[in-house]
Amino acid sequence: MSSDTIEHEASHGHHEAPEVVEGRQRLGIWLFIVGDVIMLASFIFTYLYLRGTNTGNGWMTYLQGDTNAANYGQPVHEKVLSAGFNWTITAVIVASAAVVWFGEKHLRAQQKGAGSFSLIAAVAGLLAIVASALTVIQLRSIDEHMPYHLLSQNVHEFTYTAYGSAEILLNGSSLLHLIVLAFLGFGLAIRASKGLVSSEGLKWSQARFVRFFWVWVALGSVITAAVTSLINK
């Protein structure tokens, strides 16, 4: 096992054209997005499946588990998450995607350097952070309507209904994606400020890859918002 001892001649430069490398990385990004599409599809399948099955009529209804004897066992209807708030989050995500799209166009339009791409990418990253904060607020709002039962001394345990559960899954996944987007946005900003992302050669290609993913996340959040606001009760 001594392959490391084999010397290559310098004359056999193993250069690959940047276009070839770029094309390969582009396919890689698309394939990762395919994996992510299947992930989202499985979440939406879960949401619709639970809604469709509605086992024991428990999609949004729960029986009061409070120790208060008067209310015990009474059905309570959970509230639907605010569609307006959900669409607001979606709008922020779509706006951030638009900023990245615009940023990439701006970058490629430059004769030299990165123009103000660094700033634009940072703005997109900030928007992703705003959207994550809003998603956290939405996640917490699920708790407000949740049934709970008193376990032992003063310990309240939540039990989410199927609707609440599916919303947690969708919002949790969205939150993780937004954190990744923020990472990518600020990463591009730092890299552009160091000249590693610019209009020269194919140095803008990373901005393009990030745009692919960003647009997909925005599209995914639109699909999610549409499904959850059209089909919920």
Added chain:
Amino acid sequence: MTATIDLQKSHSPATNGGGFLRRLNFGTGIIFGIIGALLGYFLPHHFFDNQGSAFADQCTVISAVGWVIGFWFGIGALAGPFKWFLGWDQTHADEMYLAGKDQGKKRYWKYCTDHKVVGVQYLVLAMVLLGAGGILAMLIRTDLISPGSHFVNQQVYNSFLSLHGMLMIISLIIAVAGPWGNFVMPIQCGARDMAFPRLNALSLWTVVAAAVPLLTTLFIGGIQDGWTTYAPISIQTGIGMNTFAIAIITFVISTTVAGVNTVCTIMTMRTTGMSLDRLPIFTWASLIGGALGLYAMPFFATAMTMTILDRSAGTSFFSADSGGTGWLWENMFWLMGHPEVYVILIPAVGALLEIATVFSRKPLFSYKTAIGGMAGIAGLSILVWAHHMFTTGWAPQLGGPFMLTTELISIPTGIIFLVAVGTIWRGNLWMKTPMIWLMGFIANFIIGGVTGIYLSDIPVDNTMHGTMFVVAHFHYVFVGSVLFGAIGAVYFWFPKISGRFLDEKMGRISFWLAFIGVQVTFLAMFVSGLRGMPRRYASYQAIFEHTNVISTIGAYTIMAGMLVSLANIILSWRSGEPSGPNPWHSKTLEWLVPTPVPLENFEVLPVIESDPYTYGEKEGARA
């Protein structure tokens, strides 16, 4: 970010500079992993009051996640994204270092990006996991040697069989696609490495990161719900389920990364003239298997995420008390579960078809039909999942359609037999060990395939489902077929990685022990099933005793065969007969490069003018 290494600068010393990153290896991975796990366990204890009923679950989940992140950090997997973020791109020397230049054997313990190193690491990892799963199989069979044996108690028995199942699934997913999909496939394409070398290292070490919490399950009470972890019992079972679930999610990350990498390598890294209709059949199999894995595995991650949430966050995906249903799990699981069977099978078939041509000294019979067969299996496999659910009561009206899709799979599966038989047809059969394992595969896969047809038929499935018949059926597929393929592939390609042959005699002894063992074990198990013995029974009625004793004896025989092959690999690696670069006189590219294969594989990239199956034809002009 370029995938290949610029050799013009390679004379700069690759080991210059010290730095934290270059000290990282498997050992530091373990240390940081343990630190992460301990932090994950104690921080919640410190910051939260531990009165909730799900507190133990929450702590184990966080602890297992802490292990994975700590291990990734300690092995150096997080360095890439971190450096990208800060704009500290790797220098050429860094890339050479990562590829393991001038590090001798140490690179096998590191986050090494050389696809050949990753292949060897995968081979060892697959053998370790197979060994662990095999030991559990022996313990299970020992417990079943008599009707009321209390060799182990029922809780331990259930943990053994659950972990045996999952370990074997994981090790068979990586058994062919891991070692040979990494070591051989890029060379077969005429590539200098995989498309994304760092992701390649990530996929390997992520399996290691998954294996540890998976094995840990056994030591924190085990799980009581089988490898299928049906809900709601998966919610009820002990804290081992949390580490199990995190292990699965981690493993899904690995297969996704590996699937992307495989597909990208084959689609974009082929050398001049290597058109898709000249691609060696194993590379085709890797492509189809990789793409199918990319489709199937995310469902598993979703399903396990829901299990974790149900256990530790109060959700009710699977709890019928508040609107959930176990059928959701079953659908999710089998959406992954059936394609996954073919993620396991297809690469093994590809490897065996390579063996068939080389050792029959004939071209592959009906190359395009073979590709069509594998693609047909993959395509149909995503439409058959509910045949695992015929008796669950879910959607009885869908029984007919799923029976149709399931039985249709027998057509492309038949094509695999046609290609194998057609290749052997009137060939000059060179009965070396790889060819013997191929013959064993054909014989066993017939039985595995035919018994699958019974199970696809609902009236029969109403009797057979959940019995030892099913267990015997899929063991004929996994042990008799896939494992035979995997071992055949080891005997075939071992000379390429080590420069030495595996011992023929030991190989034959190993084969006959395994082959006879498979027949004895699983034919007897078919009878147990036909007589009505349900699977996963720790003790059974006396009427099943004879067949179970026979199965246990057969299982020990298989283990003996496996140990002979293991000894063969260990001994031959040190002192086997030297083989030279192309001992089988094969025509695929991996045999035309020197052994040991140099870093970057090719001095000059070859130009391909025909497919590699020109046996007996006018010598194809291959550069």
Added chain:
Amino acid sequence: MTKNNSNKFSLKPFLVIWAVLTAIGIWISIKGTPWLMEKSASHQMHMAILTVIVFSVAAAPVAAGIYAVQIYALAKWRYKGEGVPPDAEPLRNNVKAVSAWIGVSALLTTFLLIWGLAALASDDNVSGPNPMTVNVTGQQWMWSFQYPIAETLLHHNVESNILVIPVNNQANFNVTSVDVTHGFWVPSLGVKVDANPGTVTTLSVVPNKPGWYDIRCVELCGLNHSAMITKAHVVSDKEFLTWLKEQPASPAAITTSVKN
């Protein structure tokens, strides 16, 4: 490796091997299956046994064909010389063989599917006189059977841990679980369905042979899964009524966990 050495194939010995193997396969299918499988006590189990026989007979010539090629190849085409064998005569493709193979497997598949659908339809349309409902409840790790008919006849609930049903009458099972998923299976009756918490699944069967039969849980349900077995007793109408009357009144029917 200069000259192609072409191996011969003669049909006659091959056909002999194939015919012998097929005959053995068919003999095992017809004689072995009924001996190996659980004895039938219902139409469903009868269909299952018959289907296994039919499928085995259909599969026997196919499997025998593959085995015959293997045996023939190992006997005749094995290279016995030293070193690497010379290349054999290349055979890239044979459109006729491929088409015939795919055609035959498609025909076989069609046959299997038609047979399967017909058998399924005949299983689903099981009906017999005096349909009686039995509520089957699985819980860790026991089965319980409630007889709503007792409320009509005797005005009290009857619950039992063994299943007693009258022969040649239709029994409808409503199966559910109170904790985790169990699998309700009466092997000799050839019926099986999961007991899912929160949902009722149904089965119908007309037992046609009196006797004691096993009931086993077939869905892993935790610690004592393998002990979750009980008996089914198929009896005459008269014996059933006698048995029912002998049962003590159960305090209250366990309501199945279906919530409204």
